[in-house]
């Protein structure tokens with residue numbers, strides 16, 4: 001008996017072992033085949049135990065692959081083999097270069113719970129076989145090139161909690177059965193071509209917390225049912241064709257923090273029940289046909305940060321209760337039919353950053369208290385019926401960047417206190433009012449102001465020569481007033497068109513054709529006038545293009561610098577010793593550098609000007625020698641918006657993700673330090689400086705001219721880095737030769753990528769208005785689109801190509817008034833110049849081959865800098881073209 005037992009135990013053991021061995025062999029051969037196919041770095045190098053390969057986890061039998069995480073590895077190849085891992089529960093292939101259709105055989109992975117194929121180039125339709133993944137809880141197919149309809153077979157995925165199919169080209173309707181996925185918590189399908197109605201029963205998905213369907217072609221009403229169960233937290237339906245009302249039932253969702261329903265065709269009132277949505281943080285319903293009054297119940301949503309009701313049919317007055325909203329940052333009500341007073345109570349909104357009431361029928365006065373709001377940057381009250389005087393207290397709005405009061409019924413004189421608003425930058429517009437009295441000379445203190453418009457008032461007296469203090473002025477309009485005397489001798493004035501001063505009977509001297517006093521006659525003036533007109537056109541052409549964003553950035557930079565100085569002053573004791581500040585957060589992402597990096601030493605290095613390596617639009621970089629001997633480049637963010645710091649965890653998350661973003665031509669952060677409101681990013685120190693220094697710094701390299709092969713390989717590397725960035729959907733904010741760093745072998749690395757991620761204006765992380773770039777690299781369309789785009793990056797890259805070809809700076813007085821490098825090169829044929837006169841002759845005359853290459857790259861550069869964004873090639877096309885040039 002005992003023997004029998006023993007025998008059967010042995011037998012069972014043997015069977016189990018046999019099974020184990022078979023299983024192991026199964027996944028082993030597939031893993032080896034997969035390694036051959038994908039060439040994953042680190043796989044199989046030292047051992048054949050695939051369970052210990054990076055990104056692989058086996059189950060407790062140590063035999064079968066249970067989880068595969070191959071995200072962010074630039075992989076491509078055939079992934080069909082993965083369908084053979086019968087025990088696979090977790091498969092993450094996100095952020096790679098996989099293309100072709102999603103293998104239908106994935107439907108065989110019956111144990112799969114998590115499938116993430118996002119950020120690849122998978123094409124064709126979603127395979128119906130995925131409907132067999134009965135255990136799947138999270139399915140992410142977002143950001144691919146998938147087409148066709150959402151297959152009905154997916155309705156079998158009853159355990160699905162997370163369904164992400166956004167950022168594809170899917171068409172057809174959202175299937176009714178999505179509402180039957182009873183466990184669904186998150187559903188995103190934004191940025192597709194979906195049409196039809198939002199299924200009425202979507203609310204039956206009882207757990208639904210996040211629904212994001214923006215940028216589709218959806219029509220019909222917002223189904224009431226989605227609010228019925230009250231779990232919804234985020235609702236984003238912007239940019240569709242939705243009709244009907246915002247249902248009263250919205251009040252059910254106490255936890256709803258985000259309602260974004262702008263750019264639709266919604267009608268009706270905002271329901272009073274909105275006041276029950278106690279978590280409401282963002283409410284954005286602009287560009288609809290909403291009507292009725294602005295309900296005072298908004299005041300109960302104490303966390304409300306943004307309220308945007310612009311471009312609707314709202315009427316009535318602003319409810320004074322809104323003054324209770326202590327977290328309100330942006331109140332945007334422009335383009336409605338609102339009237340009455342601007343309530344005094346608004347000044348109690350201590351966090352108000354933007355107040356946009358323009359284009360309404362407000363007929364009260366500007367309350368004196370308005371500037372008690374300490375953070376106001378945008379005060380936009382133009383195109384109303386506002387009466388009374390501009391209060392002297394306007395001078396308390398010291399943070400203002402833009403003040404728009406044009407086209408109202410303002411009377412009295414311009415308060416000299418406006419001169420106290422030293423930050424005023426974007427515009428001061430007082431035009432089309434009934435202002436009289438003199439121009440206060442204090443306006444001359446506004447040395448950052450770019451645009452001044454006081455036209456169409458009854459302003460009298462001289463134009464004070466103190467206005468010459470407005471050193472940033474580009475755009476000026478004094479026309480149609482009662483001004484007299486000489487136009488002061490000041491370049492921005494003389495460069496302005498005649499029309500900027502016309503309609504003032506008593507005003508004379510250039511740019512006006514009326515001279516002063518006796519010698520009025522047919523002298524050389526008409527000719528000179530023509531010349532200045534040409535200059536003006538050029539200035540307007542290039543000047544307007546850049547001014548808004550450059551100015552915003554410069555402003556942020558200056559604010560920063562000031563704060564920096566103040567902070568430094570506080571920190572450096574009289575005897576020169578430096579007190580290190582209290583570091584609140586910090587991390588080093590690279591394991592083997594942790595020991596070598598000392599946070600205090602890094603911070604101290606940034607407090608000494610002698611360590612400064614460079615300063616760019618967004619940051620200042622310092623060289624920091626660690627006690628361990630390691631040298632770091634420490635980047636201190638200049639324009640770090642407070643809102644970013646406030647979202648510290650999000651920021652840290654982004655940095656950590658970027659730390660993993662692996663490409664040989666990108667500078668990745670290796671860590672960060674945060675103290676007070678300062679963020680420092682840590683990078684490897686690259687000894688060869690920037691491309692700008694290599695090309696233009698004649699002081700350090702008088703006899704060294706980088707040769708053509710080196711230049712070609714640099715532009716190639718930069719193109720590859722940018723192609724990768726665009727592939728992972730990051731648009732660079734500031735491409736310039738100053739942001740291209742060179743390692744010891746002159747391999748280029750594109751820097752400042754984290755800035756693009758931290759200050760992402762397109763995704764609207766609150767109130768960030770820093771759309772930017774460096775002078776000379778900014779594509780013309782940014783001036784009116786105010787949006788950073790991939791084609792815009794291609795333009796800036798084209799400027800870098802031109803720099804490499806010509807060894808000239810993107811902006812240089814030598815090109816002539818209003819000209820930059822791009823215009824100079826594009827204008828060469830019209831001036832009858834040959835390419836030889838454009839290219840750097842030290843290179844183009846060396847050999848026939850070099851010259852041929854340079855001409856091909858010149859052609860590419862002209863394409864990249866085309867003024868029409870759509871005509872510019874995509875970055876991957878640029879890489880292809882460069883590869884062809886390199887091979888020939």
Ligand SMILES: *[C@@H]1O[C@H](CO)[C@@H](O)[C@H](O)[C@H]1NC(C)=O
Pocket residue numbers: 042045046
């Ligand atoms: C392979 O082994 C060598 C020597 O043992 C080691 O230095 C190296 O890091 C190992 N490589 C991998 C990928 O594990």
Ligand SMILES: *[C@@H]1O[C@H](CO)[C@@H](O)[C@H](O)[C@H]1NC(C)=O
Pocket residue numbers: 019020023059060061
């Ligand atoms: C080990 O593998 C066997 C055979 O594949 C399977 O039946 C068993 O459930 C596995 N055990 C665990 C803990 O996964």
Ligand SMILES: *[C@@H]1O[C@H](CO)[C@@H](O)[C@H](O)[C@H]1NC(C)=O
Pocket residue numbers: 078079080081100
């Ligand atoms: C991928 O590999 C499978 C076999 O593993 C093969 O059937 C399929 O045709 C391959 N797909 C492509 C696109 O090469």
Ligand SMILES: *[C@@H]1O[C@H](CO)[C@@H](O)[C@H](O)[C@H]1NC(C)=O
Pocket residue numbers: 083104105106107108129
């Ligand atoms: C895997 O899927 C393919 C295509 O769906 C099917 O033909 C094949 O029989 C399946 N293999 C297994 C082992 O289930």
Ligand SMILES: *[C@@H]1O[C@H](CO)[C@@H](O)[C@H](O)[C@H]1NC(C)=O
Pocket residue numbers: 094095116118119138139140162163164186
């Ligand atoms: C894909 O979606 C899942 C579930 O929502 C999520 O956990 C995962 O992070 C997403 N992948 C990426 C790359 O964002």
Ligand SMILES: *[C@@H]1O[C@H](CO)[C@@H](O)[C@H](O)[C@H]1NC(C)=O
Pocket residue numbers: 155177179180201204
């Ligand atoms: C979906 O749910 C509704 C009830 O909410 C039910 O009538 C219908 O039959 C379900 N459809 C499927 C395909 O399960």
Ligand SMILES: *[C@@H]1O[C@H](CO)[C@@H](O)[C@H](O)[C@H]1NC(C)=O
Pocket residue numbers: 248249251252273276
């Ligand atoms: C809002 O809350 C009030 C009182 O808390 C309640 O009487 C009212 O019914 C609620 N409205 C909605 C739509 O939930």
Ligand SMILES: *[C@@H]1O[C@H](CO)[C@@H](O)[C@H](O)[C@H]1NC(C)=O
Pocket residue numbers: 278279280302303
């Ligand atoms: C407001 O926001 C804070 C911080 O996010 C949160 O703790 C609080 O619960 C919110 N208040 C309401 C009423 O939701």
Ligand SMILES: *[C@@H]1O[C@H](CO)[C@@H](O)[C@H](O)[C@H]1NC(C)=O
Pocket residue numbers: 339340363364
């Ligand atoms: C403002 O306009 C409203 C509506 O047209 C009107 O009723 C009110 O009397 C006006 N107020 C003043 C002060 O003119």
